[in-house]
Amino acid sequence: MEARLRVHLAKKACARCRSQKRRCDRATPECGLCRRLRQACHYEGLVISSPRSIPSSSIDAELPLETLSPGHIKDAIAKKLTSAPGDIFVTYIQSIHPWFPIIAQTLQDQLPSSWNEASLDDTLLAFCINLLCTSPSTSSGDGTPSDFQSAYLRVKSWIAVIEGLGVTSLKIVQARALVTLFEVAHGFYPAAYISIGTTVRAADALKDHGYLCPSSSSSTSDESGKEEAIVIGWAIRILDRYITIQSGHRPSLTRFLAKGIHDINKIPWPTGLEKDTRSSLWQLSRAFEASTLLDNIHNVLHNPTPEQAFNVEEIGLLVETSHSLRTLLLEEVEDADQIYSGGLGLCHIGLLLAYENGTKVQITDGQSLTCQSLATSSLTPILTTITNMVYPFVSGIQVIDLDRLPPFNIFLVYKAAGLVTERMWMEADSSEALRKLRILRGFLKLVNARWLCCEYYLDILNEDTAPRILKSIEGG
Known part of the structure; x- marks a missing residue:
């Protein structure tokens, strides 16, 4: 990975970083700062062939426009x-x-023996x-996409x-969800x-909000x-x-679909x-429970009331509920399996955001002073826990099972x-802070072999870390 990055470094900083006199990592096709800020990145005098691009002719060759049909597409995929x-x-x-069981296990009994007999979906x-089960590979360095990148672009087309x-x-909605998960796991934003x-919207078209069974799902039993x-x-x-947390202050798209769900008794459960x-x-x-609490915390933090920029009462209730859920999860999950628990990871993210x-x-008053003191005293223990x-896994005492690791938990470590x-x-x-940083950053480097979002997060961390601190971390 480091060799690939060196090949694609520009000779000079990008135009935006030079004009603003900011440190530029000179990465191509866009530098880390511009990518993080979602700004256009331009290098003067440099023609860049993006490693995430693929010639349109290759797609057109597989899907001739004059013969486009579901059958042709199915054959191209097969x-x-x-x-x-x-x-x-x-x-x-x-x-x-x-950790992401969106496909019923009964599908195994309904699959045909060959792709010739299979349906498009x-x-x-x-x-x-x-695609999601494939570990990432690097490009050749000449601007040609790797097989890993080409497969992603192909499925998008x-x-x-x-x-x-x-x-x-x-099944097509399930496929869309897996592609979205792939983009999350490998840091493909936006x-x-x-x-x-x-x-x-695709799920909405099927009237599928977690309560109704789409009539188009004829290949499975009703149950x-x-x-x-x-x-x-x-x-x-x-x-x-989860993506909303990554993307800033905007509300989640599905917030209006599941209001008031805080406990298992209110979750629609398969009969x-x-x-x-x-x-x-x-x-x-x-x-799902933990993500609901996380969404509520995000909403309160970014939607202040006219009276309060920080709603102490509501945040306090959400933190208390998150702690209750965390206690339940710690009882249900073995100590060695905590890193594989998506619910525990999302719960911890919510607590980190609140603290x-x-x-x-x-x-401004005694209440805000108490809130700040409590948050400050609570933040250090949870950082130590993480x-x-x-x-x-970083020390080699345990071997991490990368296939079991939900990408959501990587954001927690970042x-x-x-x-x-x-x-x-x-x-x-x-020295204690440096020790923690070496462990947390070491974990991101370890998991980068499976999920490339680690590289995305490390780039952001490097951009936000003073050079002297980076030198101290690397020197350890």
């Missing part, structure tokens, strides 16, 4: 699938299902599973054409922000269809809320499904590293 339908489903069950869903032809089904919008409809509703909301705390569906429901903002409250959670960096000047013992 040609790229080298594994049998059953094998791809087994890969999903082993790698993705434990089966082949598209299989390709998206393959297929989905666009399928949408244009008016073809939709629950692509993920755009994709979640189209996924929400399996209802289960999948509910679960995809959870998954879309989790993705939407007849046993609530086994060890099952992947139960864990997804916990992640971070609480430490910055302007003191550091201790990932330490065994957020913790950012807060430790910000608070270094407040620490009486800077």
